[in-house]
Amino acid sequence: MCGILFSIQDQHSPANEPYDHTWATLQDLNSRRGPSAQDVHTISTGEEEGAISNKMLTFYGAVLHLRGDIVTHQPHVSKGGNVLLWNGEIFDGLFVDHHQNDGQVLMDQLESITDRADHCTAFLSIMERIEGPYAFVYFHASSKMLYFGRDCLGRRSLLWHRGAQPDNGVDSPFILTSVGYSSFRSDLLPLAEVPADGIYRRSLGVVENGIITKCPWVSSCVAQETPHAMRLPFGGVNRAIPTESQLPELFPEGLKFDQAHPEVVPAVTKDMQKAIDDMIDILGDSVRRRVQDIPRTGLPHDARVGILFSGGLDCLCLAALADKFLPEGEAIDLLNVGFENPRSEKAKAAEEALALKRLKKLGLSDSSKSKANSNANGSTTSTSPRIQQQQQTKYNVPDRVTGYESLSELRRIAPKRHWNFVEVNVPFEEATAQRSEILERIAPLETVMDLSIAMAFWFASRGVGHIKDEQGELVPYTSQAKVLLSGLGADEQLGGYSRHKDQFQAASWEGLIEELQLDLDRISTRNLGRDDRIISDHGKEARYPFLSTNVVKFLSSLRVDLKVDLRYPRGVGEKILLRHVARQLGFVRASSHWKRAVQFGARTAKMTDSGRSEIGQQVVDRTLLS
Missing domain, CATH: 3.60.20.10 (Aminohydrolase, N-terminal nucleophile (Ntn) domain)
Structure with missing residues (x-):
């Protein structure tokens, strides 16, 4: 780069x-x-x-x-x-x-x-x-x-x-x-x-x-x-409409799929199994080409590769494939970002106050609630180190929770890999101080949504955060990885957005195909230039295995139902091919994760009570940045 x-x-x-x-x-x-x-x-x-x-x-x-x-x-x-x-x-x-x-x-x-x-x-x-x-x-x-x-x-x-x-x-x-x-x-x-x-x-x-x-x-x-x-090295999206005989049966009547039962999955047809195997081979080759032969410029134990890691399906599959092509003893940095969001904290405090009021009305003691608030490690927050307490409150954003869940699965299937889970915690004051500079980097794009997404990527790619030591305590850590893998391109090609569901409900398979083609046509103007400018500001290079032209060519050629089947409920049908890939790679619970936009997963969206309705496509009001 x-x-x-x-x-x-x-x-x-x-x-x-x-x-x-x-x-x-x-x-x-x-x-x-x-x-x-x-x-x-x-x-x-x-x-x-x-x-x-x-x-x-x-x-x-x-x-x-x-x-x-x-x-x-x-x-x-x-x-x-x-x-x-x-x-x-x-x-x-x-x-x-x-x-x-x-x-x-x-x-x-x-x-x-x-x-x-x-x-x-x-x-x-x-x-x-x-x-x-x-x-x-x-x-x-x-x-x-x-x-x-x-x-x-x-x-x-x-x-x-x-x-x-x-x-x-x-x-x-x-x-x-x-x-x-x-x-x-x-x-x-x-x-x-x-x-x-x-x-x-x-x-x-x-x-x-x-x-x-x-x-x-x-x-x-x-x-x-x-x-x-x-x-062009790839063709348009395959417009073939699946026949009834090609589609697997839906779940038996009365069986509800949710994240409590990730073992309940759609049937894998012969066509689907071939698509799964091909996807692992082609995406794996794309990852291999993007992680091999990166020169070592730092200390021997420094990670050369980092992954923008929300714990979601896309980045988790990239992590598992990167593990196959990097030397066994080499670390990989998983960059997971969380923001202190006063609006979210205010709403959370209001919910807790309401819950406490209800408990008092029921005559329950405050001690029972305090006991219920013990942290995930089994100890109460009052006995935790200050930095860990901070992490469990201000920065316990949705992507942090999902990130740790996925980390446990990664460590189960790749126990010999040293996974550095980097908690990038961004105080509200620091985020506010950097907003104007980040807005400069995304130009000529300057909408509220562009800024929210860019803030998450800018701080994540900077890589300044904490990792847990052998005693489970958080210690300062700065990632030296110069190559950062991103899962961008998976949702656009595999039907991961809610708008794909809307089009399917409105116009069936034809509407879904049109939306997938539209996403592919406009990806350069919506995402990539912006993300390149943001991540490279720290002397880092973003690489997109899902946007290898070989991967795009393969996915464009596939029949639509082998990529996304929105007859199924959320967490099942969207990106169905990648969910099957995740299961074949050894992930069970993560294969049922839902799509969550980065600005909501990291909580960069609507960080202030500005009195102005912030709509994603509106141009940023610069008077709110000071």
Whole structure:
């Protein structure tokens, strides 16, 4: 993972204070993404034949060392003047030995085609073969062409300031950057997200100077008819409607499924068993490629891999699969975040006061209630250490409870693994103090829901918290893991949201299929750029095994009822394939966990009594952040 920053400006234009301030700000922000090395390279087009004169191209790269034996600096610059800024990971499609840097491997591939007459076609052919997340900027010197873009799922962030051509003939600066700032920053040039719908190119030649065109991602059947297009590595969601003979019988009448009886599961048909086996193989291969060969940069006992761990179904399966592909004695950090939420504490206190009032009316003593409030370890809170008491009250959020339940199952199926369950506890004052900065990192997104989700990820990925020692006492701990696995993509593809249930009830299987396709189509604009900007702010890299293009291709091809069967009640039918996978991996109780959005599981949603109704899609009211 890297921070990349690029600009085109008129080198002889008058002093441009907005540009200078913008560049300095962006250079500082991008350096956070790449603490291992930072470099800059500039090109002046004033002396080059066939190019518009007086242009300055500036390339800045900040590197986080995660591939190869040594730190490889960016930008990559060839003898012929080609320049590559690469923020990505090549997991398949191009061969990268574990001793190599994938950015350098890509640059070598691009150099092999640099003199071809059909350079653009050859370039796109290389890019469409890459399996992995990326955002990049590439300047091809001989054609005076600038290429830039994101992978087809938008797993890496890229923002732009497109500039304009005013009447005086002087172009305003053109900027590309991995990370940006809020639109409220009127002293800086405005930024927007580069769509993940293709690779863009901008000509610096005399004839087509400044013209931006798009080489779109299209389906295989359309690619042959579309010039300079790239084939999507997966097709649309399978639209086959299951027949009655293909569907397993529902539970016998009168048998109610709930979390008290997780052993009661839907029948596994022959088709479903094949889907389970294939899913374990394909998702397992995706995890393997994302956890192997990570260079060790810290102490020998430091975990190299962390998991954003709510204890839910998605992250638990990733943890079990990661265990299969990491050395046996190596630790894995499970990052579990909980927030002190005054509104939740106030509601809880009101409930307890009401319960106490009822007890008094019944003539029951207060001592019986105190005894009932003994903690889960069998001792009362009055005898617990202060930090443990704090953890059991303020930070005993839903995801903390689920996290510990799932941890016990993990330790049962993988007893030789050292699981660091990192309790990331965020006091209300600290969360409030960081809200403005976090809002800057998610820009150009700035809704209430985006901020709530981003707060959980920002503090979790920072990894500052506590773990339990051998005596069960909480001790300070900071995760050194640079690679963080996320379960993002599972709910979108496997029908984990309540809106999938709504569509199924309204329009049966057809409505469900439409909703799954919609989720896949919009995932780059809703989630991934934001999460990349947030997590990378700590010099960490998020990796998404459920969004490997091989996993997406497999899940898109499956018949819908093999992924999600919403004839069943909650905790059974949604993500039914992954529930069966969890059972086959050895998890019993966790296989019946319900979906809980991170902002509710960690309690970042509605943290204040502001007097304003906070709706998820509303823009954040900045007056409430002070």
